[in-house]
Amino acid sequence: MSIAIKKCTLEDSRKLQEISYETFNDTFKHQNSAENMRAYLEKAFNLNQLEQELSNSSSQFFFAYVNDELAGYLKINTDDAQSEDMGDESLEIERIYIKYEFQRDGLGKYLLNKAIDMAREHHKKKVWLGVWEKNENAIAFYNKMGFVQVGTHSFYMGDEEQTDYIMSKTLI
Template sequence: MISIKKATIKEVTDLALVGKKAFIIPHKDAIPSKIMVNYLNHSFSEKTLLEEITNPNYQYNLIFVDDNLAGFSKIIFNHKNDNITQTNVTKMERLYLLEEYYGLGLGNKLFQHNLHLAKEQNQNGIWLYVWIKNFRALEFYKKVGFKKIAMYDFPISETEKRPNDVLYLKF
């Protein structure tokens, strides 16, 4: 059985583990290990996740398969992007699945859930960054209707950046 629910502070430890595992999959060969460890330890620390989960501007949504956490998303309502003229747009900052759950349509289910939430909040679209070599993600976002609107150098450390596409889906 597949279910989706809003994350609470009770899931922070599991969220941290899933976030680290899911981030490594597409980036493991592209980011030097020391930088990777530092990025993961900061971005997916329980402290960072607890601060974000309790921030009313952020929403984490968890997807479960038979009560097992398979992945999550992070969205931010009303988060402007300089490349988008519309107001009231949602940033989807994460849409992560554990590798063992690939191919089950869970990414699409979680994305559709986020899309529904954004429309409920009277948003005009969803935007995101995706690394230009994350081909699996790029193909997925293209399939659900996103369009590339710009480029962005995503910082993964004080000295390292990775080129990302800025994608936008206007409602």
């Protein structure tokens, strides 16, 4: 299996929208109402929103290709792009989304390590992320990778308030 990483640009906005819809929907549709899923997808992944995020110099997106097929993506945030104020010494991993058929192949670990490498390149001392309290597989994965829960924050799926665990890892 060969993995390649490509930094996303504005020209990738439609492809980013497609993979965002697919991966988010596949991951969370079974635990949320169709109405709340639709509302969230339309708000978070409309082209205007994605183009704004792609244009923010404090956010970066990376596509992951497995054997030349788009398999997933990573979004990281620093400075004022972070979804919570975690300070200048932190890097947020906002999204690691992987297509269903590529899950359990080590791609999540690969993208997580890419984010940690980027944090070190930017002289950050911590990486952090939010993960839904009901996403037990993701929580177990992040625990295994050295993340610990340091708090919670609200996440809105349509009109439903949900709780995300804030998990952090200190870099050595």
